[in-house]
Amino acid sequence: MLILGIESSCDETAAAVLADGERLLADVIDSQVAVHARFGGVVPELASRRHLEAIQPVVAEALAQAGVTLADLDGIAVTQGPGLIGSLLVGLSFAKALSFARRIPYVGVDHMNGHLLSVFLDGARPAFPFVALVASGGHSSLFHVTSPLAYRLLGRSRDDAAGEAFDKVAKLLGLAYPGGPAIGRRAETGDPAAFAFPRAWLEPDSLDFSFSGLKTAVANQVHHCQRQGEEAAVADICASFQEAVVEVLVEKGLRAARQTDCPRLVLAGGVAANRRLRAFLQARGAVEGVEIFMPPPRFCTDNGAMVAMAGFHRFQAGHGGHDYGMDVYSRAVF
Numbered sequence: 001m002l003i004l005g006i007e008s009s010c011d012e013t014a015a016a017v018l019a020d021g022e023r024l025l026a027d028v029i030d031s032q033v034a035v036h037a038r039f040g041g042v043v044p045e046l047a048s049r050r051h052l053e054a055i056q057p058v059v060a061e062a063l064a065q066a067g068v069t070l071a072d073l074d075g076i077a078v079t080q081g082p083g084l085i086g087s088l089l090v091g092l093s094f095a096k097a098l099s100f101a102r103r104i105p106y107v108g109v110d111h112m113n114g115h116l117l118s119v120f121l122d123g124a125r126p127a128f129p130f131v132a133l134v135a136s137g138g139h140s141s142l143f144h145v146t147s148p149l150a151y152r153l154l155g156r157s158r159d160d161a162a163g164e165a166f167d168k169v170a171k172l173l174g175l176a177y178p179g180g181p182a183i184g185r186r187a188e189t190g191d192p193a194a195f196a197f198p199r200a201w202l203e204p205d206s207l208d209f210s211f212s213g214l215k216t217a218v219a220n221q222v223h224h225c226q227r228q229g230e231e232a233a234v235a236d237i238c239a240s241f242q243e244a245v246v247e248v249l250v251e252k253g254l255r256a257a258r259q260t261d262c263p264r265l266v267l268a269g270g271v272a273a274n275r276r277l278r279a280f281l282q283a284r285g286a287v288e289g290v291e292i293f294m295p296p297p298r299f300c301t302d303n304g305a306m307v308a309m310a311g312f313h314r315f316q317a318g319h320g321g322h323d324y325g326m327d328v329y330s331r332a333v334f
């Protein structure tokens with residue numbers, strides 16, 4: 001079964017071709033970083049317009065890379081939500097048009113379902129059930145996953161998502177957008193114990209997250225340095241901030257594994273590309289007897305391959321077709 005996956009929920013226009021839910025034949029990503037960098041964040045209207053320019057060439061490139069034509073496709077999978085409405089509409093409308101013109105069935109995919117199946121694209125595959133920590137720019141959520149399409153929300157961020165905290169702190173420090181990779185790089189030469197930034201553990205059993213207090217603490221530290229006329233110790237701030245986020249993500253992920261009696265933990269979403277997070281989780285998992293699974297970094301950030309993977313499972317389960325009344329949604333559905 002040959003699936004074309006299309007992703008346009010935020011600032012990446014992406015398309016991939018996946019055969020039989022396991023062989024990735026093509027994976028093309030047009031990043032809009034250059035469009036949004038000077039604004040320090042994604043400007044929704046500019047994102048929609050860039051998707052509009054990029055979507056056809058990106059899909060054509062994916063088909064060419066895979067060595068297939070539209071006539072070879074068995075289905076089209078497209079991100080339906082959550083995400084930026086204008087961005088999502090470009091991907092969905094394009095998918096509908098292809099589907100209608102070439103009589104190829106299409107199916108809508110939840111972006112989070114894509115992230116938590118990205119681990120099946122490469123490397124060791126976890127058995128079901130597993131706990132999944134999806135840490136991205138829009139969400140920090142823990143799920144109990146019992147099959148490719150069945151997942152229950154265990155906890156979520158009550159305010160900022162982990163990636164959002166990285167992006168906001170980077171902006172505060174005058175670092176490049178997107179903030180995650182920029183902070184990760186600066187943190188490498190910094191001292192993670194230089195500043196004792198707060199960890200929001202919340203209630204003893206809570207699997208929810210909160211990162212806004214941490215963000216405020218970092219802002220106060222930066223302002224304090226400025227008032228004292230000191231050069232802010234950027235590398236130390238980055239390392240200490242990153243350590244605080246990583247520690248909470250890891251310990252809550254392991255707490256979720258304990259609470260659900262599940263010895264497998266999957267890490268996904270853009271923040272899962274963070275090297276410190278990957279190393280810390282691997283080390284703590286080994287101590288706690290929890291097996292850790294994570295996709296390679298290129299499948300952690302938004303991509304079309306994960307959408308094709310989720311779409312494959314949805315087609316297998318009988319979803320999809322030619323109903324063109326489908327709309328997008330901006331917020332998580334659980």
Ligand code: KG4
Pocket residue numbers: 010135136137138139162163164166167178179180181184269270271272273274275300301302
């Ligand atoms: O999953 P994703 O590509 O898009 C959303 O669904 O939001 O995640 C993007 C987020 C951004 O906030 C970005 O700063 C963060 O992931 N990110 C990272 C790293 N690479 C991307 N955060 C920390 N370290 C990284 N290496």
Ligand code: ZN
Pocket residue numbers: 111115136137269270301302
């Ligand atoms: Zn994402």
